[in-house]
Amino acid sequence: MILSEYRGNTMFNLTGKTAVITGASRGIGKAIAMKFAKQGANIAFLHIFDAENAAQTEKELAELGVKVKGYECDVSDFNGTKAAIEQIIEDFGEIHILVNxxxxxxxxxxxxxxxxxxxxxINVNLKGTFNMTKGVYQHFMKKRRGRIINIASVVGINGNAGQSNYASAKAGIIGMTKSVAKELASRGVTVNAIAPGFIATDMTASMPEKAREAAIAAIPMKKAGQVEDIANTALFLASDEAAYITGEVIKVDGGMAM
Ligand SMILES: NC(=O)c1ccc[n+]([C@@H]2O[C@H](COP(=O)([O-])OP(=O)(O)OC[C@H]3O[C@@H](n4cnc5c(N)ncnc54)[C@H](O)[C@@H]3O)[C@@H](O)[C@H]2O)c1
Incomplete structure (x- = not known):
């Protein structure tokens, strides 16, 4: 590779690829969508009960010069997700990357x-991941390539008092990630998970002040993560540079779960 290619930052290039990202009207999903679009990817994203933010996300993505469309679809609805994925394939031609x-x-x-x-x-977090993964499974298998990136949580690894439902869903996502990774590895499809720790978003802003302070105090880096920290990891996993990584769970947590 010549030096000018390094200078032009050809790494992590997603030009010509289409990414489907669920829950991208705000927070981590939006950051992933923006990061992928900046690297040239076209973006189809799913959202629900968040039309105003979704319209804003669509506008910001379009300003980056990529093709973009938001779809109002509940990920826990099996038939709805199937129809959405068929529509996305019709609208975009094909899908290369799925981020659950x-x-x-x-x-x-x-x-x-x-x-x-x-x-x-369980229905939104775990079954939603099943629905969407099943929706692209054959498409990826036939094309003999694809990237699936599941957003789990350190809570799915360590557990958390008061979150037995959420921890079960996220632990389930980790099990699903490794299982589907084994099923699709020989087809050129990688399946990985990211386990965020405590990230500053609407989700964590809704926590009681005391619980938020306690969570941050328990992080070795003593600060919340930013949505870009997760987006950077997702970009790496989506890129050609991560082609030989599958079935992996990457913690992005400031040391919270080590
Ligand atoms: N924020 C954190 O600290 C943190 C930590 C670990 C894991 N996570 C995970 O990261 C992901 C994103 O979290 P966030 O903090 O950005 O959340 P958020 O609440 O800010 O955004 C959630 C997004 O999901 C969408 N959504 C919710 N239910 C849906 C459904 N049934 N169908 C389709 N879309 C739906 C919403 O419209 C929104 O776009 C979640 O899976 C969350 O569990 C977050």
């Missing part, structure tokens, strides 16, 4: 956790 990022929390000790709060968190 959409997620919710419904915290509470198990003693008081309602059945519907357990079901809801």
């Amino acid at each position: 990022n959409a997620g919710i929390i419904r915290d509470g000790l198990m003693l008081s956790m309602k059945e519907e709060d357990f079901d809801k968190v």
